[in-house]
């Protein structure tokens with residue numbers, strides 16, 4: 189098995205080039221729809237920085253939405 193694609197940090201699935209984004213916080217790749225007609229779930233978010241007018245990409249892990257199990261009832 190050869191893996192030439194980098195897995196998404198959030199969901200662990202391979203990322204196709206047309207869905208790839210890099211988190212500006214952790215520098216890891218994640219899924220993001222780059223066109224509105226694409227189906228599927230995004231693994232992060234993007235918005236325009238008002239100050240620099242640049243796109244900021246942040247994965248769901250850094251947003252605190254995914255990748256971490258709820259700590260409730262965690263046993264050691």
Ligand SMILES: [Zn+2]
Nearest residue numbers: 196199219231
């Ligand atoms: Zn993903």
Ligand SMILES: [Zn+2]
Nearest residue numbers: 211214247250
């Ligand atoms: Zn991140």
